[in-house]
Amino acid sequence: MTLDEVLAKLQSRFPQAGVQKVDTQPDAHLSVDAKGILEVLRFLRDELQFETLANLGGVDLLAESKLVVVYHPFSYTHKLIVPLKVTVNREVGVKVPSVCSIYKAANWLERETYDMFGIDFEGHPDLRRILLPDDWKGYPLLRDYKTPDYYNGMPIPLYFGDPPDEGKPAHGGEA
Amino acid sequence: MSETLLHKDQNTENLRTDELLINMGPQHPSTHGVLRIVIVTDGEIVKSVRPDIGYLHRCKEKHSENVDWMAVAPFVDRMDYLASMNNAMGYAIAVEKLLNVEVPPRAEYIRVITSELQRIASHLMAFGTYGLDMGAFTPFMHAFRDREKILDIFEAMSGARLLYNYMWIGGTMRDLTPEIITAIKNFIKYFKPMMSEYDNLVSYNKIFIERTKDVGVMDKAFCYTYGLTGPMLRGAGVSWDLRKDMPYSIYDKVQFDVPVGKGEMGTLGDCWDRYIVRMREMAESCKIIEQLIDNIPAGPHRARVAKKLRVPKGEVFSRTECPRGELGFYIISDGSEIPYRVKVKSPCFLNVSTLDDVSRGLMVADLVATVGSLDIVLGEVDR
Helix, strand or coil: CCHHHHHHHHHHHCHHHCCEEECCCECCEEEECHHHHHHHHHHHHHHCCCCEEEEEEEEEECCCCEEEEEEEEEECCCCEECCEEEEEECCCCCEEECCCCCCCCHHHHHHHHHHHHCCEEECCCCCCCCCCCCCCCCCCCCCCCCCCCEECCEECCCCCCCCCCCCCCCCCCCC | CCHHHCCHHHCHHHCCCCEEEEEECCECHHHCCECEEEEEEECCEEEEEEEECCCCCCCHHHHHCCCCHHHHHHHHHHHCCCCHHHHHHHHHHHHHHHHCCCCCHHHHHHHHHHHHHHHHHHHHHHHHHHHHHCCCCHHHHHHHHHHHHHHHHHHHHHCCCCCCCCEECCEECCCCCHHHHHHHHHHHHHHHHHHHHHHHHHHCCHHHHHHHCCCCCCCHHHHHHCCCCCHHHHHCCCCCCHHHHCCCCCHHHCCCCCCCCCCCCCCCCCHHHHHHHHHHHHHHHHHHHHHHHCCCCCCCCECCCCCCCCCCCEEEEEEEEECCEEEEEEEEECCCCCCCEEEEECHHHHHHHCHHHHHCCCEHHHHHHHHHHHCCCHHHHHC
């Protein structure tokens, strides 16, 4: 089975999910609408033997003002990865359906993506921060993220030396 | 004490047990790093478990977006600090796919030899610390004695003992000298009989078997849905190894077997099965090194790669078989001198995520056995 065969099956089965092939080099991927990702992944797992989820992650496309969630379901039977991308508007708390019910691996991977990009995975059983402290502000892997100078009154050391005065930026020069 | 002497209130029917919240870690010898586990116990039984990670989060993915392509490699070394060579090889292979660079054969040989040596070193660490978890201190000393010899070889190769920065994009940092090749040969000659010593000491030890068999069972379906790979998956009886089934580098030229768990001591996919898969993999790594070490082709040890790399626009998801499972790199390049996005899919991250599911109903001591059998490195979990 190849990516094109999977594409043909998905397009005939889910015409409303907007499955399109994008020829990125060297790995091509399929783009899917956010509302269709759940049924597409369920179909891949149940009927095309994509038994596991090899990866799930986020990408921030600052220039296009979009956020992307990338899924890499993998089939041990066909030895094939089908990269799927869901593109949504670039805003904090944007909704993407959670795929935890299909692959349990998605549970922590979605928490990580939420932690870093602020994407709200709808239907996730336990959407909390995972790598950062619970009271951290902001989503660090957004490309316009600015590291705060203080966390709970503690200066965040970005360089070696004395901590900056309160109110003065510790890095970058301009406030 | 006869029943008549018991006070009415001491009757066990009236005794009530409460759920108790226990913190294990973050500084705890059996959590293999800084992992905090909040355990809800009912007496000695684990009711639920909440792993709390992030103590070793060093923003590697964010850093990678701010430095050039070559400068990411040392970060990758520091993720899984017990298997730096394997990690860096995974990153190098991913970037080479983007660059479409062919690595010289000599470099491929050196890479595979070093990463198999690193696999032995990493599994030795897993073996030693697992012994510690089970209350046996001696295996730890044996494992460290032998791991030290591998670190000496790596020190001669790269100048560092733990974080090597040896696998560069396009090849390796330095060439192998004849002295190092002799040292590797001597090590393999020394190490092969040692493995039966480990087996006598730990693997078939009655106490060890009783502690690990039928504990923390993960079957095939469980591994699939949690995305578990490497020794976890093979411990569940699935014969899957990227080196064998989707070979990269020169793994298609070498003969080796893929050890799988068979439920020899108890249930298929228990802690003992995962443990024995690692032990048997060390023997397979020796086999691979023996096949390659005498036939290293002459030639350059690095492809001609520009000092300041410009990687063509594109994206790649590449996986390699690391000692702890399949390490994936999802890399996007926008055609500039620094990566646009480097997403690391760490195998241990998913291993830890299974803890709640697998440990419900276990005894607390068996939870320690289960955590040990995951062979986690928190540096890689948190990145």
